[in-house]
Amino acid sequence: MTKVTEAIARQWEGLSQLPAAVARTGRELAQPESRTRTTAIQISKATAAAIVAWYIAGELLGSEAAWLAPVTAVLMVHSTGYRSLAEGMKRVVAVAAGVVLAAAVGNLLGLSALGLLLVVPLSLLGARLRWIGAQGEYIAITAVLLLTFGVATDQNFLLAYVTDTLLGAATGALINLFVFPPAYQRSTRAAISDLATHTAEVLRDIAAGARSDWDHDEADRWHRRANRLDDEARAAQTALAWNREGLRYNPWRRRDDRPSEHYQPAVDTLWHIAIEVRSLTRTLRDNLPGDGERELRDEVPPLVDDLAPLLESAAEVVDTFGDDPVVTDGRLSEPVRASLGRAEELFHDMAQRLPQAGSQAPEAYAAGGSTLELVGRILSFLRTLDHDDQPADSDDQR
Structure with missing residues (x-):
């Protein structure tokens, strides 16, 4: 009974501090370029970017890979507008390279595990290119996913994959660039x-x-x-x-x-x-x-x-x-x-x-x-x- 009472007391103490925490957060949100306000704005922008990208890719274009657009849009809302543009371009290049690699190996060896012997080493070597940075890992991710999902020879899906990645990257970057971009x-x-x-x-x-x-x-x-x-x-x-x-x-x-x-x-x-x-x-x-x-x-x-x-x-x-x-x-x-x-x-x-x-x-x-x-x-x-x-x-x- 004592443990239950102590647990209730702790919960009540936490609830009693909630109004003060809410008031403190409100004050921080009112401060220009405070960390709390910047974080809230970035979350809001990422949410908006995901909704816009999904609507365009799924509702307007009816793309086969519409899920890629909101995923990429969220990931492209970086801390600065410049970083969103730079990383977005690298992401599209990496995905396109993975698609080309998967298509080439898929058409050469078919949709089999044998193709991984070529895809994995080549994609990982490409991911080590210094200029592409952290986005290079998406060369390997894209190539392996397309090959193992059995869609590496589906030209329409491959085109949609690149198109939706580009759409998501552009949506995330543009929203981040034009909607309250932080200057720090x-x-x-x-x-x-x-x-x-x-x-x-x-x-x-x-x-x-x-x-x-x-x-x-x-x-x-x-x-x-x-x-x-x-x-x-x-x-x-x-x-x-x-x-x-x-x-x-x-x-x-x-x-x-x-x-x-x-x-x-x-x-x-x-x-x-x-x-x-x-x-x-x-x-x-x-x-x-x-x-x-x-x-x-x-x-x-x-x-x-x-x-x-x-x-x-x-x-x-x-x-x-x-x-x-x-x-x-x-x-x-x-x-x-x-x-x-x-x-x-x-x-x-x-x-x-x-x-x-x-x-x-x-x-x-x-x-x-x-x-x-x-x-x-x-x-x-x-x-x-x-x-x-x-x-x-x-x-x-x-």
């Missing part, structure tokens, strides 16, 4: 923003640690977090690739849709910055003064007084750049330029004061010098994106 603009911006935000958080945590007690374990936690930035950098590159493909042959591009070239410098720069942050955390972990348990502040107070604000300023630059990562006409946005200018002032000031701390604690001086160098590289990566030599407030002066 928001996905790209979100990935860039996440990478910048989490990079800045690591820098701020290091700055907070420099002002308080921190030891080898804390530095090791910073380093592990910095290592995870690599995964986010790869996610940003993936989002950028989807953005690039999503805009190819996209007939519904908006004026504010930016090609991947506008985001590529930001992704590359943030990836380099993530590498530098990882090096920074490794330097701090491996170069703590003494036994690694003493505070850096106890060693060189002036060094920490400069280091923490510098790290916070660098974090602000990265954060601001993540909010506005597009470089227009070789010029960073004004908020990014202003933030970068403040960070560079702190950097140059610390570079002048750092040698004074060298005689007080050489080990801490080495750690501070390495940190300063790495932060300098972070700032230089962003500065190289700004090819405009005008001062940041030049617009105000005009």
Whole structure:
């Protein structure tokens, strides 16, 4: 009885969470280019493509192989319009090659198992062609199916097989291309923003640690977090690739849709910055003064007084750049330029004061010098994106 009661309680708990789940899904559906909304649109398009393809092939044309049209149409509703066109063409070529191979072997050896000795090896060799990619497997599938079903010598069925595949591929590709084709603009911006935000958080945590007690374990936690930035950098590159493909042959591009070239410098720069942050955390972990348990502040107070604000300023630059990562006409946005200018002032000031701390604690001086160098590289990566030599407030002066 207890087990029954527990099962009922679990079911009731699941049902009680259903309204919240429905509301959450509704909010996600309302967000442009959210994953939930994109998935729902793709499912709807695949369903529509299957219905249209079946109606044309089965009802209008009365094809013998009408079932192939909706099957192919569903499979051709890919993540982007370009991919649907490219994969659809390859699918038709693969099916046509399988049909020709099955017809040739069927007429030569008849509809017997002996024909498989020729069909299988030849079709699998054709499927290995690099240019046809994953669709190459349909050479073998088509040839084997037609031969074993005993229709490899039926010219009308073979023609219908190719025709319905072409019809399904065209239906799926056209619906995917002209009905809400995804451009992945928001996905790209979100990935860039996440990478910048989490990079800045690591820098701020290091700055907070420099002002308080921190030891080898804390530095090791910073380093592990910095290592995870690599995964986010790869996610940003993936989002950028989807953005690039999503805009190819996209007939519904908006004026504010930016090609991947506008985001590529930001992704590359943030990836380099993530590498530098990882090096920074490794330097701090491996170069703590003494036994690694003493505070850096106890060693060189002036060094920490400069280091923490510098790290916070660098974090602000990265954060601001993540909010506005597009470089227009070789010029960073004004908020990014202003933030970068403040960070560079702190950097140059610390570079002048750092040698004074060298005689007080050489080990801490080495750690501070390495940190300063790495932060300098972070700032230089962003500065190289700004090819405009005008001062940041030049617009105000005009």
